[in-house]
Amino acid sequence: MKRRAGNPFPGVTRVVDRHGKARWRFRMKGVPGTYLQGEYGSVEFRRAYDAAVAGTTALVAPSRHQYGTFDWLIEHYRRSPKWKKLRPISQLNLGKEFDRFSTLHGKKRVAALRTDHVEAIIGKKADTPAAANRLLKLLRRLCRFAIRKKLIVVDPTIDVERYQENPDGFHTWTEAEILQFEEYHGVSSKAVLALRLILNTGAARQDVIRLGWQSTGEGRIAYRRLKTGGDVDLPILDELAEVLRPLPTNRLLFVTHTGDRAYKPTTFGNWFHDQCVDAGLPHCSSHGLRKAGATRLADAGATELEIMAYLGHRTPDEARTYTKKANRKRLGDTGMEKVARAKREQGLSNRVERLDIHRRKVLKEKGN
Incomplete structure (x- = not known):
């Protein structure tokens, strides 16, 4: 009788899933079980088996x-x-980017991606450089992970250049624009309440929609940023106290939808931008208010660490941007003041010199 050949992959059994598709399952005493990828006996299968x-x-x-x-x-x-290490808000935003990319390119093979393909993909967003750069960042994230999963050896995005975009990013509100917004909507409006909350707390849209009386105490307002996990604890200034005072004391959320329903971050952002458009400020946004608040601090002489505390960041890198701008402005002022002072002194010197010439002329005439 012919002997039956032994299993070349001990611990591997063939199973059929609920979709009727055959899978290869690995189980062996003392090691975790897993399903093996690839066709039975293929290079991918053997690699997965060895790892198992x-x-x-x-x-x-x-x-x-x-x-x-x-x-x-x-x-x-x-x-x-x-x-799994990402915060929930980061998982949500990255997940949306994955879904959009998957709709267009999900069925394509990663190993077939070349540099010219990457340039063509992001090139479709050339009119919006920031969006193109976000897509490039997403592709780089995926390609680095593909290298770890042994799908590719070389990252095809490595030589692709980023698009030049506005170095300042979102527009920073000016004091005149803040005044225009408040005059249009009125101090008692929900729009101004939202503006002053962001401006005086540095809260991002996903944070400001969670603020309520439970966030306050002893003349202060505190919260933890969802994006960075940084703690923010600030005094309530008079302009913020003015719009909070009329609100019911049992209100858990300061800014709500109709019927006191909680906002979602995207919905709040869209609503606030509509308020900006109505006020004749279509180029303004809620994020620009955070930048305006940081600019106020920098112009008042706040340090990088003080601005970092306001923004809820874990490092002073972003805050350094605002202090540098404020320092340039102050240095520009002091430099031009030196020029003006020199001109004044020069003008005075010229007048004295002309007076001396006149006196010498008068004395000479008297001597004659």
Whole structure:
């Protein structure tokens, strides 16, 4: 009788999932179980098997997408420790970017991506440089992860240049624009309440919609930024106290939808921009108010650490931008003042010299 050949991959069994698709499951005593990717016996399969035997993988659900595609890569990125370390708001925003990219390119193979492809993909957003650069950043994130997953060896985005964009980013509100907004809407309006909350707390849109009386105490307002996790604790200035005073004391949220419903960050951002448009300020945004608040601090002589505390950042890098601008402005003022003082002194010297000439002339005439 012919002997049956032994299993070349001990611990591997064939299973059929609920969709009727065959999967290869690895189970062995002392190591985590897992599903192996790739065709049975392929290079990818053998690599996955060796990793499983070494105990470097844990039991995960089989992939819903074809191996090597961007959909597959994104799915595995969402399972990675790197994804799990992101804050919920970052997962939400990055997830939306993944979904948009997947709709257009999800079925394409990562290994087929070349530098000219990357340039063409981001080139479709050339009219909006900031959006093009965000897409490039997303592709670089995926390509670095693809290298770790052994899908590619070289990052095709590495030589792709970023688009030149406005170095100042969102427009920073001027004091005249703040006054124009308040005069149009009125101090008792929800629009001005939102403006002064952002301006006096440095809250981003995802933070300002969570502020309420529970955030205040002993003349101060405090919250934790969702994006950075940084704690913000500031005194309530008079202009903020003016718009908070009329609000009911049992109000958990200062700024709400109709019917006291909570805003979502995107919905609040859209609503606030509509208020800007109505006030004749279509170029202004809620984020620009954070920058205006930081600019106020810098112009008043605040240090980088003081501005960092206002913005809720963990490092003073961003705050340094505002102090540098304020210092340039002050240095420009003192420099021009020196020029003006020199001109005044020069004018005085010329007048004295002309007076001396006149006196010498008069004395000479008297001597004759």
